[in-house]
Amino acid sequence: MASASEPTGTLASRLQAAVQARGQRWTEQRQLIADVLAASDGHATGAELVERVRAADPSATPSTVYRTLDLLEELGFATHHHGVDGRETYHLEEVVAHGHVHCQGCGAEVELNADLAQPILAAIERATGYAADLDHLSLQGRCPSCRAVAAR
Amino acid sequence: MASASEPTGTLASRLQAAVQARGQRWTEQRQLIADVLAASDGHATGAELVERVRAADPSATPSTVYRTLDLLEELGFATHHHGVDGRETYHLEEVVAHGHVHCQGCGAEVELNADLAQPILAAIERATGYAADLDHLSLQGRCPSCRAVAAR
DNA sequence: GAGTCTATCGCAACGCGTTGCAATAAGCCA
DNA sequence: TGGCTTATTGCAACGCGTTGCGATAGACTC
Numbered sequence: 001m002a003s004a005s006e007p008t009g010t011l012a013s014r015l016q017a018a019v020q021a022r023g024q025r026w027t028e029q030r031q032l033i034a035d036v037l038a039a040s041d042g043h044a045t046g047a048e049l050v051e052r053v054r055a056a057d058p059s060a061t062p063s064t065v066y067r068t069l070d071l072l073e074e075l076g077f078a079t080h081h082h083g084v085d086g087r088e089t090y091h092l093e094e095v096v097a098h099g100h101v102h103c104q105g106c107g108a109e110v111e112l113n114a115d116l117a118q119p120i121l122a123a124i125e126r127a128t129g130y131a132a133d134l135d136h137l138s139l140q141g142r143c144p145s146c147r148a149v150a151a152r
Numbered sequence: 153m154a155s156a157s158e159p160t161g162t163l164a165s166r167l168q169a170a171v172q173a174r175g176q177r178w179t180e181q182r183q184l185i186a187d188v189l190a191a192s193d194g195h196a197t198g199a200e201l202v203e204r205v206r207a208a209d210p211s212a213t214p215s216t217v218y219r220t221l222d223l224l225e226e227l228g229f230a231t232h233h234h235g236v237d238g239r240e241t242y243h244l245e246e247v248v249a250h251g252h253v254h255c256q257g258c259g260a261e262v263e264l265n266a267d268l269a270q271p272i273l274a275a276i277e278r279a280t281g282y283a284a285d286l287d288h289l290s291l292q293g294r295c296p297s298c299r300a301v302a303a304r
Numbered sequence: 305g306a307g308t309c310t311a312t313c314g315c316a317a318c319g320c321g322t323t324g325c326a327a328t329a330a331g332c333c334a
Numbered sequence: 335t336g337g338c339t340t341a342t343t344g345c346a347a348c349g350c351g352t353t354g355c356g357a358t359a360g361a362c363t364c
Contacts (some may be wrong), residue, residue, distance in 0.1 A: 025330060025341060047320060061344055066321065082234045086351080087320075101282050116279045123275040124291060127268045130253050132293035139276060141284035177311060177360065199350060213314055218351065238321080239350075 011038055011077075011092070018075045032057055033068045037078065037092055046080075046088045079135040099137030105146030112137060163190055163229075163244070170227045184209055185220045189230060189244055198232075198240045231287045251289030257298030264289060 012034055016026040036052045037044065044052075050065045069090055072078035080090045081100075099112035112120070117134050124132045164186050168178040188204045189196065196204075202217045221242055224230035232242045233252075251264035264272070269286050276284045 023331095023341085027330085027342070029343080045320090050320090059344085062321075063323080063345085064343060067342085082238045086234045086238050086240065088238065101276070101280050101284070103282065104285060104288075110280055110282070112280065120272060120275040120279055123272040124253070124293070127272055128253050128262055128264065129296040130255065130262070130291070130293040131299055132253070132291050133256065136256075136292035138290070139282070139284045140288035141276070141282040144281040147283055175311085179312070179360085181313080197350090202350090211314080214351075215315085215353080216313060219312085 015072070015075070015077055018077070019071070022075075024071075029053075029057065029060055029064055030068050030071070032060070033065055034072065034077075037069075037072070037090060043089060043091050046090065049090060081136050081138050099134050099139065101139045101141065103143035103146055104140055105142050105149070108143050110143070112139075167224070167227070167229055170229070171223070174227075176223075181205075181209065181212055181216055182220050182223070184212070185217055186224065186229075189221075189224070189242060195241060195243050198242065201242060233288050233290050251286050251291065253291045253293065255295035255298055256292055257294050257301070260295050262295070264291075 012031055015034055016031075019026050019030070033049070033053055036049055036056065040049065040052070046066060046069070049069070050060075050062045053060045053065050069078060069080065073080060078090055078092050080088050082088060098114070099117055101110045101112060103109070112134070114134060117137060120137070121132050121134065124130060164183055167186055168183075171178050171182070185201070185205055188201055188208065192201065192204070198218060198221070201221070202212075202214045205212045205217050221230060221232065225232060230242055230244050232240050234240060250266070251269055253262045253264060255261070264286070266286060269289060272289070273284050273286065276282060
C-alpha cells in the first residue's frame with residue numbers, strides 16, 4: 001500500500017496548522033506519528049508507538065517519536081500519563097479527557113469520563129484547593145467484585 | 153560514624169520477624185536497606201535508595217535493592233507509587249498512608265492525609281464502586297495560586 | 305557436627321525513556 | 335533564484351528499573 005493519509009485528514013490538518021502557527025515545521029514523520037497515534041484507538045504506550053512508527057518508516061528513531069509526542073502534548077493534541085507499571089500511555093485529545101481506575105486485584109481497568117469524575121474532582125478541590133487534571137487522574141484500588149471476594 | 157542501627161530497632165525487628173515467619177532470611181543487606189529507607193523520611197526514589205545503600209555498602213547491587221524493596225512491599229512494610237515523571241517513590245508503611253497532589257504549574261506538592269482524602273475516596277467509590285488505595289492516590293492539577301494567576 | 309536444601313546475592317544484559325550534539329534539510333527573505 | 339537561518343533529525347550514550355542465571359552462603363535436618 002502506497003499511502004493512506006486522508007481518513008485522518010481533519011486531525012492531521014488541524015495539527016499541521018497548529019504546528020506551523022508556532023513557526024514550527026510539519027514533516028512527514030510528524031504526520032506519520034500522528035497517524036499512528038490516531039490509529040491506536042487513542043491509547044498506546046511509548047514503546048508501542050515507537051514500534052509501529054518504525055514498522056511504517058524504519059528510519060524513524062525513538063528520540064524523534066518521543067519528541068514528536070512531546071510536541072503533540074504541548075499543543076494540546078495529546079496527553080500522556082503513567083500507567084500502573086510506570087510505562088507511559090499516550091492518548092489523543094480527540095478522545096475526551098478521562099481518567100483511569102485500575103483494580104489491584106484482578107487488573108481490570110475502568111475509564112472515568114467527565115461526568116463520573118466530576119464529583120471526584122469537586123471533592124479534591126474542596127479538600128485541597130487544587131483543580132485536578134482529569135487526564136492525569138490515575139487511580140488504583142479494588143473493584144466491587146474483588147472487594148466482595150475479599151470480604152468473605 | 154560507625155553504626156546507627158538502633159533507633160529504628162522496632163521497625164527492623166518487626167520486619168525481621170515478618171520475613172522469618174515466611175521462611176525467608178534476614179540478611180545484613182536487608183537490614184541496611186530498611187535502615188536507609190527509614191532514614192529517608194519515608195520518601196525516596198529507587199535510584200536514591202540504591203545510591204545511599206551503595207554508599208553504606210559498595211558491594212550492594214541495584215537488583216538486590218529493588219528486590220528487597222519488593223519484599224518490603226509484599227510484607228506491607230513499604231509501598232511505592234509512580235511520581236509525576238514516572239520515577240518510583242518508595243515510602244515506609246510507618247508513615248501513615250497518604251496520597252500526593254502535584255501542581256503542574258509551580259511544581260508544588262501537597263500530601264493528602266487520610267482525613268483530607270476521605271471525601272475524595274468516598275466520591276470515587278460512589279462514582280465507580282472502587283475502593284481506591286490512598287497510597288496510590290497521586291493527583292495532578294493546579295494549586296490555588298497558580299489558578300489565580302491563570303484566571304487573571 | 306556434617307550434609308543438604310534453597311533463599312539470596314552479584315553479575316550481566318535488557319527495555320523504556322531521555323538528552324546532547326552534529327549534520328541535514330526545510331522554510332524564509334532578499 | 336540564491337543564500338541564510340533555524341527547526342528537525344539521527345546517532346549515541348546515559349539513567350532508571352527489571353529479569354535471568356549461576357554461585358554463594360545461610361538455615362535446617364539428621
